[in-house]
Amino acid sequence: MAAQPTFKADWIPSQNDPAQTQTSSKRKSTASWQQLGLSPQMTKALGLRGFKQPTPIQRMAIPSALENPPRDILGMARTGSGKTLAYLIPMLQRLGTRREPHGIRCLILCPSRELAVQILKAGKDLSRSLAGADKSSALRWSVIMGGESLDQQFEKISERPDIVIATPGRFLHIVVEMDLDLRGLDMVIYDEADRLFEMGFEVQLREILHRLPASRHSLLFSATLPSSLAEFAKAGLNNPNFIRLDTEHRISPSLKTAFVWTKPDEKDAALLILLRDAIGISMSSAVVSNRQKAIIFASTKHHVEYLQTLLSAAGYRASFIYGSLDQAARQQQLRQFRSDDTDLLVVTDVAARGIDIPSMGHVVNFDFPSSPRIFVHRVGRTARAGQEGSAWTIVTKEDLPFLLDLEVFLDRPITANTEVFGAVPRESLETAMEYIQNGLEEAEPQLPSLREVMKRGQSMFERSRSKASREAYQKAKTVMSTLSHGPMAVLPVLQSNTGDEPTESSQLRDRLLESVQDYQPPETIFEIGSRGKQPAAQLMQQRRQLLSKHRAERRATQADEESTETVGPIHGRG
Structure with a gap:
């Protein structure tokens, strides 16, 4: 069943001059991002990356994250709502460019290596657009996750990256082994936090939390809010701005189930x-x-x-x-x-x-x-x-x-x-x-x-x-x-696809059922395995002989009657 195309109002062709329409759209897009308090450089970088309009979670989270002093955020929105950019944009604007010397300035904790790679790609693309021609001032990124060489990850941390994206278990291992000092950290971000707890990272998260400075800026994003996560948020976030979208629709209204x-x-x-x-x-x-x-x-x-x-x-x-x-x-x-x-x-x-x-x-x-x-x-x-x-x-x-x-x-x-x-x-x-x-x-x-x-x-x-x-x-x-x-x-969608015309498979099935219906076993249940020695088996054999004789006599009688009916009229015409 092919997906139906969707049409947005922005796609409706305008009767105005195309150049004027494009300019108007660009101004509208720029204004939407600037209204969130973003710098001209960030607004331009978002435009270059093709982000025209902020999503609802971005409109609500970014201004709070850019306040002075910044306010902690507990954001709830379903998967695919734009949560990643909701924290990457204020993070990059607050961190600015690289400072020497410095250690880890932002820590992003996530539940899986695939999500870590996804965050890295989105963050580096946006950061690269911000840095422009001056590559030396670009922020340094590092990914720390399980399944990779510890020695290589020790080396990555020794290079003093500005931003570390990590899974909790491996990052805590690195922190303990290297006796890493996290007191210079400015921001900590928990992405898909509910999944972090479902995967059993609560102990590691609380241990990492104890090592973070009290002055940190914390952002926590999740699709749901289980009780264990709510308790962690009370301890890890300071008077957070609670942002919750889709309170009536926990799943997308355009989703067919x-x-x-x-x-x-x-x-x-x-x-x-x-x-x-x-x-x-x-x-x-x-x-x-x-x-x-x-x-x-x-x-x-x-x-x-x-x-x-x-x-x-x-x-x-x-x-x-x-x-x-x-x-x-x-x-x-x-x-x-x-x-x-x-x-x-x-x-x-x-x-x-x-x-x-x-x-x-x-x-x-x-x-x-x-x-x-x-x-x-x-x-x-x-x-x-x-x-x-x-x-x-x-x-x-x-x-x-x-x-x-x-x-x-x-x-x-x-x-x-x-x-x-x-x-x-x-x-x-x-x-x-x-x-x-x-x-x-x-x-x-x-x-x-x-x-x-x-x-x-x-x-x-x-x-x-x-x-x-x-x-x-x-x-x-x-x-x-x-x-x-x-x-x-x-289910109607399956009923409508079965059709009324017989297919090759349905015809084969009908023939199979017909052959099964006409099948007669050579012996009854009383005779199976008895080899004719049991009284019940001998009785069934005698009964079968009598029935066979009776059927033969009946078939002969029917054949005689049919022959008489067929020959009679022919002779009548003579």
């Missing part, structure tokens, strides 16, 4: 149907305009490995990333996806954080997220900056309590048998399952073993994930009782 009901053993078949009938992912490597792409979230690396193998065997072009994948392989897989060499990216939640993908039409939750916050982070990959996007979530009976908690969290009704929540057509599902078992498993013999490993990984994941609320479990029982009265209606 759909929940697909199926059984656990049928999820892979449901995924293939979604990709083919709902999303319209092409299995061809030919260049196609408006080619559909999707990111698929799975719970463990075992799920990722199975799905990538399954999709590749089915003819899809799929990349994959999980947390323990080495850095070189991660970069290669991501490069293939960005360059359109692949159309699908299968990832875990840990690996997906910070992956910089500019436009994503579809998100598929193969495994239901273990918390509403993770759902928000996942679907935040699409429907960014006013663009339309779709999020497809596969739901099983075990996921129902978590779905009900999500309904409460989003304050959006999720009703069964509607355009939002429905099942996969049974015929399509059975055909896809047969295709996997009889087609793909023959082409890719390791699929069955990978599936078994995935099932064990799923069991471990279900034991380790947090529980849904008690009310959700109680309501789930009521919902399941209602669903037991009849099958769930088919």
Whole structure:
């Protein structure tokens, strides 16, 4: 299903002279940035980088960060709202140019290496535009993250960079090993702070916090605000300006969501149907305009490995990333996806954080997220900056309590048998399952073993994930009782794609069913394995002989009657 184009008011052609229109637009853009208190150099640099208008989070956060004295900020906005520039712009304007001698002036803490690289790229591009021709005054940047040589990172810190982007665990290791003095630090920024806590970095963050100067300027940005993060913000931020956007819509209003009901053993078949009938992912490597792409979230690396193998065997072009994948392989897989060499990216939640993908039409939750916050982070990959996007979530009976908690969290009704929540057509599902078992498993013999490993990984994941609320479990029982009265209606977007004309696969299925219906076993259940020695088996053999004799006599009688009816009229005409 191709994504519908969106049109913004700024794109409507003007009847005025084109040169005047371009000049007017440029003045409007410049004025918008200058109204936030930015310097002319920063305004010009943003224009050169193609940033025409500030986003809502940038309009609210930047003026507070540029106050004198600056005010700490606790900013909440969904993924893709422009949080990175909301702190990079005031940071670069406050730091200005490089000073000698000096140590680390700004520390940016983030949850993943991909996000660190993304921040580095955006920051250096903007900083380079600010420095102009004088390269010697440009700020020095350094990235400190796990998976790289400690010796090289010791050397990086020894070069006294102005800005350090780091993951908490490795940075604390460097600080302890080098006995690093952080008292000269001016700013500390926590990006995607909720994810930092979800990944278990709370101890490292609090230890780093104790080593920072009291005069620091702190900025914390997050998509959600769990209780542990709220407690940390109380200790780490001084009278912060609390900025919260989208209080009524935790997910983008331009995002279309759909929940697909199926059984656990049928999820892979449901995924293939979604990709083919709902999303319209092409299995061809030919260049196609408006080619559909999707990111698929799975719970463990075992799920990722199975799905990538399954999709590749089915003819899809799929990349994959999980947390323990080495850095070189991660970069290669991501490069293939960005360059359109692949159309699908299968990832875990840990690996997906910070992956910089500019436009994503579809998100598929193969495994239901273990918390509403993770759902928000996942679907935040699409429907960014006013663009339309779709999020497809596969739901099983075990996921129902978590779905009900999500309904409460989003304050959006999720009703069964509607355009939002429905099942996969049974015929399509059975055909896809047969295709996997009889087609793909023959082409890719390791699929069955990978599936078994995935099932064990799923069991471990279900034991380790947090529980849904008690009310959700109680309501789930009521919902399941209602669903037991009849099958769930088919999701309309899948029903409309099944069509009425018989396809080659449906004709093959009909022939198979017809042959099964006409099949008669050579022996009954009483005779299997008995070799005719048991009384029941002997009785069935005698009965079969009598029935065979009776059928033969009946067929002979019918043949005589048909012969009489056929010959009679002919003789009558003579």
